[in-house]
Amino acid sequence: MSKLKIFLVIAVGLFFPVRSFSQTNFFISTLGKDTNPGTGAKPFHSISRAVTEARTHSGKINLYLMEGIYRLNKPVVFTSRDSRQNGSTLTITSYNKQKVIISGGAVLHLKWAPYKDGIWKARVEQNVQFDELFVNGQLQHMARYPNYHPAAHYLNGTAEDVLSPERVARWKSPEGGYIHALHPSQWGDVHYRITGKNDKGEPVLEGGWQNNRRMGMSEKYRFVENVFEELDTVNEWYFDKQAKTLYYFPPAGLNLRTATFESPQPASLFEFRGGETAPVRNITISGLVLTQTARTFMQNMEPLLRSDWTIYRGGAVTCEGAVNCKLVNCTVINVGGNAVFFSKYNRNCGVSGCQISEVGASGICFVGDPGAARSPSFEYNQFVPIAQMDRTPGPKTNNYPKDCRIYDNLMFNLGLVEKQSAGVELSMCQDITVSHNTIYDVPRAGINVSEGTWGGHVIEYNDVFNTVKETGDHGSFNSWGRDRYWHPDKKIMDSIVAEYPDLALLDVTRPIILRNNRFRCDHGWDIDLDDGSSNYIISNNLCLNGGIKLREGVNRVVENNIMVNNTFHPHVWFKNSNDIFRHNIVGAGYLPIGISVWGKEVDYNVFPDAASLSEAQARGTDMHSVSMPQVFENPAEGDFRLKPGAIAFSVGFKNIELDSFGVVSPQLKARAKKVNFPMVTAPAQVAESETIDFMGAKVKKLTTLGERSATGMDDIRGVLVKSILPGQASAFFQANDVILSLNGVPTNSLRDLQKARMSVIGASAEIVIFRNQHAFTKRVEFDGHK
Template identity: 50%
Template structure:
């Protein structure tokens, strides 16, 4: 676990004041009373007892060990009315909930280093040997640290396809043709020259597969390297190519079979509430890249609405001090009507998709459309501000979570994804080694978020044209034609904040993007106040949009990127430290104010002043207290203070709990 859990005193009796306590242990029995000295065997049984109890407070404590689930643990609002449930590890004991099946195998040696065993498992696409994930047979072979851990332009070449006897059930994985995320396909068969396949719906900006960044897997003929495996579910055989030092007769083999481990669910008018999950490790769920995906309005995202811990239509729930690792899909998903929930102190790493998703129902958005190229004519547009219904998250906190090495399977992912939501506070999280954004807000609906004190680096590693913090604002006023949009917002300025009702604050974060911008407000993102941030590499981009204030930020190795600003956009850029001249694209206006900034060179200042900006800005030599150790405090003698810049605290970024 990332944080040290609070110790729990042993319970000497099953009942307390209005409270029922159950213990679960591998040494238990489901006919027992569930006390500390007479525990239950299965967590499902403890939940059944809790539902039936007359007490309001239910505590389920799980003793040390690994618990294999063949179905998720479900907390249904209709069965838990007026109850509070806490599900946690007991007294800091290590507890793992697994979505895998433990296999019984008898190995027989085959040719070319491959071993074979009969197995009862007929499905599964994640295999673990000794607790470590192995590689599903693939081409090209696994190469850690590269896009998709190895890609090849000839992955579907006729000469290679010809070698495959029966590739049905294999997978094709590829980046979007413009590196905007990914697409996945299942192979359905083959003809004389090529495979037949279906899929590609995982990205909401359709394209062809990338002509270079692609690979295939789950094809028997590609089982040719140590650590690779293949399951023939129909025949009931598992094939494995062991590492040279592996004694497979002594190893534990597990195969992931289910995508979800805990589901806390209500309906719109009967919400789940007051469920706390604490101190548990969630692991070994199946991959979900070919599951049902839904488009999230005009953002680039389509998403699988599910996760290892899935919470839908719920209030006052908490996921805290847990670990999520070895997952095939998302870790945590807060879905539809969510109010006052907290995700805090978790350690999320080595997972297939996104870490934390907070996503409402698109039916809550008025005049919503679902493709980039779509729009609603003004005369047909619903012009009432704000949401249409209550099916969206609000007033939630995501705090002190350590997130890294996510998106191992899918690439249109985020450390924290927010969409169709309001007033989400994302603070003191550390996020790194991600293929796309650390934090993404997919639309302006309905604003009011606070993104603060986060530390995000090594982001956008496998894609491009994105940000460590990224947002879209393709809200009601937005149109795919910049010219048509310009005319519409000039005639109807009241449209611009119909969805982005409340200001979103991005403050006191440290961001670094590897293939894009540190802060990327794309395609109409509006109503933002951005201040006190340290941007280490990619600068700040503002494309289209309205009412953005950018002040008192430090932009190292970069600058402001104003793209396609409108007349009367209302943008204010002031009291920032820039190290390069601005890089504008097709501006109709320089906003309400671009002035009182500091530049690290005279040439940069002269260049921006040619556009009649920065009349009161200054330039000078830029010194920091300790640049080598990322202390970007300016000394008292810095000329940057002449334009009103104030030092940014350097010691509050990221998680605050010990790992």
């Protein structure tokens, strides 16, 4: 230890003795001993020892960590025994803002020897688990095919022949390997463990439970890892568990003798383990760097009601049964699963001033107990019959997060392993405030609301962009509303909402407020309210690219938002939706799908040209709306205020506050990436897609992202049924069906459909129709005319 550090330690002991003030201070050092008294001169060695000692003292307590790396092989666990009374706090923090790293990585002691073809090997004598490897603090890649490519669109590289017989035949002992793949419809991802080969030489897989819409895996977007025969390039590694030997392909210039090799061990670093009757109270973790936890993708298997999500209830910091516990001014980086997870009962907890990056799954999750939901369903196609449904509003118990706050956090490079993830995930919780966060570079949504239970959230002043980068049919903000009223069959659901209009608000008992945010999604919608999302107030948001989509739901108010270069996407609304869309600026004419009744009010909006306004008025909306080009003060610099005197002000639009998006801490602002502002363009004059008659139905080629989303298709393909007339067509089709093939001929265009019809010999043929998320085959009868 340097003379300066010795002087500081002695000075701390002399001038800050234990109990000298109204608070109690304990000190921890990597050079300390747990037999010490925990003073500045004689600090403890471990955090757990300091926590145990703190239990014997009342009042406010600070646990000061001296500079260094503190390695954990199991999490530090707080229980109700560690609680402080209201007015006092137990704070775990760095001393004098020194750099303190809490790491779950075990340092490996290795003696390297050449193997072959640039690969080296070393015997691992330690009893450690191997799922990730860090070399000098940098994450390396399990041996994989195809090789890791940072610029690849999906999964850092995919190949269709991953499970081909030819490739699998190369694998001598693939057990312990993994197949990672996108969902077939790109709604997230799935993962499988290889347990061996069967007698046909095919790999045996277990898994696929990581997505609540179980449809297997994509045949195109997938890769294999942790197979020895795929170790063939720099920065790849493989651990032979039987031989306890690590194989590694080092990059040029790396000194294997001096490099630090680490393998993460625990999945959590700090855990708050209390309950509703005996919670953990008044503990703050502040000013620390948290890093290197194990991946958890194979433990991600609990379904979240009927959303597309499953989850693993844990993170680098896990809170279950906590009151007034906080993570403040910390950095959570290079963790294998979720960064922070609030499970079941939590009150007045929060995360603020933190950087969360290089994360395997989600940034911050709030997930309540499904037992708190009334008449819960867990899979997309499940539904509790109304006669058996508990129709009491709100939650059944208090076992869920409530009154918590996520404020001023910088989150980026999330979902490195798990693609069904988000910056902030809200499920079975209430009154969560998500404010002034900057979230970008994520594979799916920046902020996701899995279902309406139980509303009351305030989502404001966030800056969310570069989202939906590796998935599809989603938004920078995404929500589902598959609450107890919701039914997977749209016709049945329409009848439910018509007969029992109050059912849609039984779970989302308080409005969800989405205001003063800036969103940009280049691969979907800026704001995407999907299946049944209800009881939203959406106002003063700046949408830079993807517009706003509202699928079926009730009681949504959308007002005073700006949609640059895009528009409003209303999809398959209920006839009694009570929706309101007013005082908004759109960058193109609306793109409705399946709308027969336009809610309570769609008016006083601003269109970019007279043609799109006239089109809306011809449908019976926007009788008081106006048109004007999208002319803003300085859009290149993000100033989307309208110029004084703009006609938009005459219909009630008010300029939006544009300088308060995202993080507020100077140090986080300095690190944050800046959103790209679009060049404002005039709406293109594109002729409406051709529509033809087919068996008494009006059909067209499915061409847009909106049509794909409204139908639930996995891609932009097929022929869309726009409407039907009474008669023959009604026996086969419903509006919003997609015709995938006829007589064995794929129908990806109207010409394909006509050719397929001409190929029919006889009076009938098989037709494949996609409806309510399923493809099914019917036999259609023709009248003898082609």
